[in-house]
Amino acid sequence: MKARFLIPLGLFLALAGLFWFVLNQMNRGDYNPRELPSALIDKPAPTFSLPNLHQPDQTIGTPNFLGQVSLFNVWASWCVSCRVEHPFFMELARRNEVPIYGLNYKDERADALRWLDQLGNPYVASAFDFEGRVGIDWGVYGVPETFVVDKAGKIRMRFPGPVTEAIWNRKFAPLIAQLRSEQG
Amino acid sequence: MIHRLFPGLMLALLLGFATMGWAAIESFEFDSPEQEARFKQLSGELRCLVCQNQSIGDSNAELAQDLRREVFEMIKEGQSDAEIVDFLVARYGDFVLYRPPVNYTTALLWAGPFLLIAIGLFFMIRFIRTRVATTDGVGTLSAEEQSRLDVLLQTPAKDEHT
Numbered sequence: 001m002k003a004r005f006l007i008p009l010g011l012f013l014a015l016a017g018l019f020w021f022v023l024n025q026m027n028r029g030d031y032n033p034r035e036l037p038s039a040l041i042d043k044p045a046p047t048f049s050l051p052n053l054h055q056p057d058q059t060i061g062t063p064n065f066l067g068q069v070s071l072f073n074v075w076a077s078w079c080v081s082c083r084v085e086h087p088f089f090m091e092l093a094r095r096n097e098v099p100i101y102g103l104n105y106k107d108e109r110a111d112a113l114r115w116l117d118q119l120g121n122p123y124v125a126s127a128f129d130f131e132g133r134v135g136i137d138w139g140v141y142g143v144p145e146t147f148v149v150d151k152a153g154k155i156r157m158r159f160p161g162p163v164t165e166a167i168w169n170r171k172f173a174p175l176i177a178q179l180r181s182e183q184g
Numbered sequence: 185m186i187h188r189l190f191p192g193l194m195l196a197l198l199l200g201f202a203t204m205g206w207a208a209i210e211s212f213e214f215d216s217p218e219q220e221a222r223f224k225q226l227s228g229e230l231r232c233l234v235c236q237n238q239s240i241g242d243s244n245a246e247l248a249q250d251l252r253r254e255v256f257e258m259i260k261e262g263q264s265d266a267e268i269v270d271f272l273v274a275r276y277g278d279f280v281l282y283r284p285p286v287n288y289t290t291a292l293l294w295a296g297p298f299l300l301i302a303i304g305l306f307f308m309i310r311f312i313r314t315r316v317a318t319t320d321g322v323g324t325l326s327a328e329e330q331s332r333l334d335v336l337l338q339t340p341a342k343d344e345h346t
Contacts, residue, residue, distance in 0.1 A: 036279050132250050136275060142234060
């Protein structure tokens, strides 16, 4: 074993390679060490009935999702990352890509309405979850989170963190195309 | 005057902050000490999803507060520990448990420590065996070495005062 002294170098290179790979994955948004798999994948979206953010006397609930592939986006006016993803949701709404429903999570109604007034409203409708109980039912552990709900009202994907164009193209768009082709 | 007041002022300020810290902790009214014990037990075993290395009992994250409230209300409603745990697992998965069930995704987690001990034992035993094998040859000298050793032992040291 003449080359024994090379073992530490080899170990170092292997570790450096691993770190580089993982950091690269994190930068591209493919890997998030804090990401949790949703316990609700392929399960029916939890039913709820909440006041509409804009019209408190009307309610929004799970029936609103049925029959179409839709996004359910958890947002709040106090959430910084929501501001990051918001322009992209506006873009999606402009392109008429997919109906986006919002869950306004643990927010003040006035703040939420002002936020939408100032930045624009990409949502078909937002449900007002002041106490965060619907959030718990959906397994929400941070804001923003985005769910993809299929025609039958099943959750097919959950993405925690801000949705960007790159993530959309890689993760959302192919799934949504596939779900649209499924029998409803 | 100010100098003499200053330590007292600081102390009062610090004590003031101390009570503020306590004020943030919600007070739950339990029907019985038994319920309170169950609450403490459960909130110590459920993991906060936000600050992933704390239990919901330890964490000050908003979600942990909400989950404590949820657990509290379920205890008050008379639900069993298993029902409460199932409620949270259905929403957040096994990750919410500090004591996850044994299944094939957690197999490595449960078997890991024993695996590491086994690997460690394997290398330790191998190390000890090779060392015994090498020390075995040390006690024997060739005839030539033995005669040289005898000569060396019989030669008096040169600086010895006799």
